[in-house]
Amino acid sequence: MNAEPPRGTNPPRDPTADSRFIGRSVPRLEDLPLVTGRGRYAAGISFPHQLHMRVVRSAHAHGTIVAIDASTALALPGCVAVWTAADVAAVPPIDFRATRVKGLEPYRQPVLARERVRYVGEPVALVFAEDAYLAEDAADLVAVEVKALPPVVAADQEPGVFMPGQGTEPTVIRKNYGNVDAAFRAAHAVVELDLALGRHSGVPLETRGAIARHDAARDVIELYGASKRPHQNRDLIAAMLGRSPATVHLYESHVGGGFGVRGELYPEDVLVCLAALRLGRPVKWIEDRREHLMACNHSREQRHRVRAAVDAGGRILAIDDRFFHDQGAYVRTTGARVMDGTAGMIPGPYRVPAYRVAAHFRLTNKTPAGTYRAPGRFESTFVCERLLDAVAARLGIDRVEVRKRNFIPRTDMPYERPLEVMETGLVLDSGDYAGLLEKALARFGWDATRADVERRRATGEAVGLGLACFVEKSGQGPVDGVRVTVDGTGAVEVVTGVASMGQGVETVIAQICADALGVDYRRVRVVHGRTDRIEYGFGAFGSRITVMTGSATHAAALKVRAKALELAAADMLEATPEDLDIVDGRIVRRNRADAPSVTLAQIAKALTPGAAIAKGREPGLTAEGWFENDHMACPYGVHMAVVKVDRETGGVKIERYLVAFDIGRAVNPMLVEGQIAGGMAQGLGGALFEEFAYDENGTPQSVTFADYLMPGALEVPAVEFLLSEDAPSPLNPLGLKGAGESGITAVGAAVASAIDDAIGMPGAVTRLPVTPQRLKDILNRAR
């Protein structure tokens, strides 16, 4: 199924692009304040006369609010106000971003619970006090009387009641192509699996925080602590408060990790703004860890009943999946995206001639869910790769071989799959999946490792190796724009509407700008996450910044370069622009070191409005650059693991872990590897340790770091990297693909494959995380 290359308005890749900085592991520009204690995270932001907000949260998973008594709290000296739903009745529920999925509106979350509470942790009331400790005291004194209702705690059971007349299944998304039924009828063999992924999430080390103030003199609301999507959140907050977006400014300071969960619009973000407006004082809210674990988006929880039809050679004829997505109590900003993405990505890097999926979007009385790093792909890769392993086991084919037989070949690129993913048509833009697998096998020493593992198993050790292949999506469009300006000192500023959660945005964008313009990357200052500095912004998600913002920066910097060269050539150096180059901020004659030169600073000064030489030219050494992308760039990779299982404890030790990854073009390999290593550690959490457990009453069991177990240095192995640049994306001038999610995507799948091998039980792992208790159960069942 070959497709025409997607059309676009973007220039072709510039083969002569200088790459003094792109491709080099230069040190980060972000680091100095962060290693010297000068980072500015939300908790470190304060304003004079500020009030502290504390959220009173539901202790019930499901119930009707009978009464809320705040009189004791209000009597506490220093407690300024207590609000309930009645005080915010005019504020609409939090909207989701544009989605084509219909019928979700009734399930949006109100900023404070109205009539019913639907999960433990749901905001029910607010306390405002002079001091954070005092606010917590007062919150404890707010008496909330709830009449309990039966909770829904499992998404794969019969749907329950969200409210009279509304069930707990807002939608079922169906996708299909090809003749699935005919393929199953004709199949040589059919494998069927019942798979589950546990509820876990990003859990950044910094909890959420929001500090708002209203400047009545200018009638502007300022919100600090923004991240991920400042512009969208500005627009949503403005709409909810009935204001013009021009009177709401969001400011991102340092952000202690995002991973998809931080920076979505939550009730608290809106409430601090409203409170600052009404109470006439700055309002500060800093989430505590217990709150975070039951209030910030959860993710991942799904149960799949999936089957594959294959021919005698193990080639897939069709995949048929029905799955249940546990959305928790409300539909938040990301709508049904995680479920939709899962449904669209299950075929992975393989030829799947026929495919059918029915995805049931189910509400339960648990914390609402959203996107977490590799949303839908951690899940789909687990499902797809478990299927491939099952096919291999059923037909007695090697696990590597079955993948080779099913890969989409390089010659079929770009490959269009008749499916929508994340609301765009899925086109795999480029890739050599088989080629990367071969490289990974060689680097890992797969055959020798396998022989070694088999020798050890013969002596009684439960050691095994596994692999998982994946294709990702990155560079989510549709568009991004930046403004690049050189000032009269020669300093360069790139203003972008994206956000930084610590991944290295400033460095990478500076590297791209520096190469296109002809300056040192350390001269480039990247301003992000401020809605008052740039009109449009699209935020940080879906591994998009390097691709989208990087490409826009490249375009803007080339415009600035052209403008500088034109002026220098015409009015300063008596040359043509083609004779000139820009090196370290100085415009020089190509191949003539002794010729006169001028600096970018001089050009910038010459372009000051009113300056004589600027005659007839647009003032300022500045340009905007835009980049459009209708389709996503699709990086791909292979994970390989060696694990050792302790049969007595059910513990799993990762002995080796390789991530092979084709990124198209690595702007900063050190940072790419950093993304992979960090993603792998989070993936390992989801594979072995992390789970938001609930009891049968819907009471969360994982509300501290003693119960929600994140991997530490002893659990995470040294990750081996194989970065390849065999398949630069044809969709952007630099060939870029995103790096942020590659390390996490296939960890659950690869670890499951390796555990199966270690215990000699193909297909044993059907559920993540593989906790010691679950693995002991598997081992005991086999006895």
Next chain:
Amino acid sequence: MSDKQDLVLEVNGKNYAVRVEPRRTLVDALNDECGLTGTNAGCEHGVCGACTVLVDGEPVRACLMFAVQARGRRIRTIEGLARGDTLHPLQRAFMAHHALQCGYCTPGFLMLAAGVLERDPNVSDEELLQVVSSNLCRCTGYGNIVAAIRAAAAEMRAK
């Protein structure tokens, strides 16, 4: 609860006169009373180690200590790790080895490692791994943190 006490905290060689309730944690007092916002609270119950500071040279979780308990003791925070403009070997090593991304856990790891290495730069690589395992990082996967601390230890031993 509101019986505030007058207290002098000695932080990074400077005295800070503060007035706090006995229940106020050291991390909150450092942030809000002393204006030293470099120490970050991560979990507030002693698991993640993001708030690690040195008290009389020993790594301490500042969320588990009350400010009043630090009376008369020498506190050292991330703001006091460099000597003027001269960065500590650990700070340089963290930058060189890409041992931080979002940076939130970084002050805790730096102070933890500084406490250990300034007492004994000869600790083994295996011991350093054990040290690193007492704090949590959500961004790096730890490999670069371990490498950075080992490199700084080597530099400190050579001095």
